[in-house]
Amino acid sequence: MDSALRAACSSPADPDRLSFLDLSAEIRNIVYGLVYEHSNPLIVTRTKRSDEPVTLARRLCDENRETPMIRRRSDVKLAPNHLKQAETSHPVLPNNTVQVYQTGLSLFCTCYQSHREAASVFYANNTFLIIKKRIQWAASHGDRCECASYVLVEWLKRISTYTSLVKNMHLDLDSMCPLDCGELDKSFRRGSNAKSGDVDFTKFLTTFWSNNLQENCSVVCVKQPFNQNSDVFREPSQITKLVQSICEDSSGFKAYSLTLGRIIIKMNGSEGSVAYLTTNKHIIEPCLYVNSVMDDGYEPKYTHSPKYACEETARTFSLDGDGQIHFQADEAAAHLLNLPESLRRKVWNIVLSDAEGHPRIPLDTATDLRTTMAAFSSLRAHFGGTSKLERLIDSSIGYKPEYQTRNWRWGTDMSIGFLLEINIVAPAKLEDVRIAIMPLILATSLTWNDHQVTIRVTTPERMSAEDSSTLGSLRRRVLTALGAYSKKQSSQNSDSMCPELWVNGRGTVKEINRRDNVSGPSDPEALQLMNSHDARGSAAASSGTDP
Structure with missing residues (x-):
């Protein structure tokens, strides 16, 4: 030693x-x-x-x-x-x-x-x-x-x-x-x-x-x-x-071990697949079970903790010629709507977010929903793209969460808002502008009341002002104005029940005009949307049911 x-x-x-x-x-x-x-x-x-x-x-x-x-x-x-x-x-x-x-x-x-x-x-x-x-x-x-x-x-x-x-x-x-x-x-x-x-x-x-x-x-x-x-x-x-x-x-699985759901390998070793668990609770409920006690004294080992599966994250892998993990390419091209519901909701909140986690959908004629600032010589504005907005709400964004989702919160998960942005060539205030609001009211008629509607006015001096209100309060103002307007009109006038309403930047109804007036809607898309809703109402009235 x-x-x-x-x-x-x-x-x-x-x-x-x-x-x-x-x-x-x-x-x-x-x-x-x-x-x-x-x-x-x-x-x-x-x-x-x-x-x-x-x-x-x-x-x-x-x-x-x-x-x-x-x-x-x-x-x-x-x-x-x-x-x-x-x-x-x-x-x-x-x-x-x-x-x-x-x-x-x-x-x-x-x-x-x-x-x-x-x-x-x-x-x-x-x-x-x-x-x-x-x-x-x-x-x-x-x-x-x-x-x-x-x-x-x-x-x-x-x-x-x-x-x-x-x-x-x-x-x-x-x-x-x-x-x-x-x-x-x-x-x-x-x-x-x-x-x-x-x-x-x-x-x-x-x-x-x-x-x-x-x-x-x-x-x-x-x-x-x-x-x-x-x-x-x-x-x-x-x-x-x-x-x-x-x-x-070699493939980086270890970094995601906490959210690793399942790694399986085929019997012949030709390939395997990996899938991950979600990090938050959503519609899939956990499955809790305890192994039953056997006659030979076998005690239950444990109770499974809640895990929330996300099968859409599964990917297939195999070994290439160099002995490295190779992931197989997806058969279909990646698409935003193919994402799981929880991930898709996060994407909306990040990409469409404008302030404090409340997404804003700008209303314009662009197909990709990006804001297009249009200059108006007058203080009156019509917004196109409402029919596209209606289809979008019905299909991809305006989905209705299930009530059994535990972390669903009123006013937060349904906080997709609408942005009406106006670029004025001359200085103006929110009270001075006039916006045709009926196309928006009709397009969003099937959505929740807690959505935010923001009206923003931008001037050449880059001075901007905006005001926000809920869709529910804007609807109540429109209904109150329509009720007062209908009392003054003749019951024989078929156009009296769906006039054109003009609101200012504060969302207050300032003008109500007949649709056949010269000040009626100049946007053909808005006129087509109004006519389609009128057609539904007429069909319901002829059948004796509520529209």
């Missing part, structure tokens, strides 16, 4: 005897290798009794003779001929895994230095096979499934700080849960392109990333290459390449 270690270590009980630490590091490593290195993978699994923690096990046909079997009264005594039959007939037989312990544990307990050296050799130079607790039921999955991912989580908790020493790991493909397993979260509905036999690697990958593991992970078939329940051929080597590439985070 060198002087530095001698100063830090306690004095030996017998200074005259040669200590194991007095040997050179090369000799100590040879001793550690003879005791702790095994030719076959060490199985990490649960025992037959579910209340026991994850522990080491081995198969009877393995050559790990340095791992003696832990015998209990309930263990079946295997005769030598049974052992010989297990070695020659088939590598895996029902109930042929036995719980074992590691010999030479005295080196672990001698002192801190020998403990660290032995642990580094044991964890770094062995391969650990993660498998379900019942190897003979490896291909069976249900509500009582103890998949390999949960076994891995429990084992990493036990070895604690030694997780960074593990270099080689095998995953049993039969122990990974397929999509039809009862253990998986039912709140995430699988996509139409996913099959029930596809394997879910979500829990394993999130555990791998959260523990910063650096080992080589391989996927193996302990039992056989064909599934017992189907004729789907499995390709563990191809799945290993995909899993290893994802573990190395």
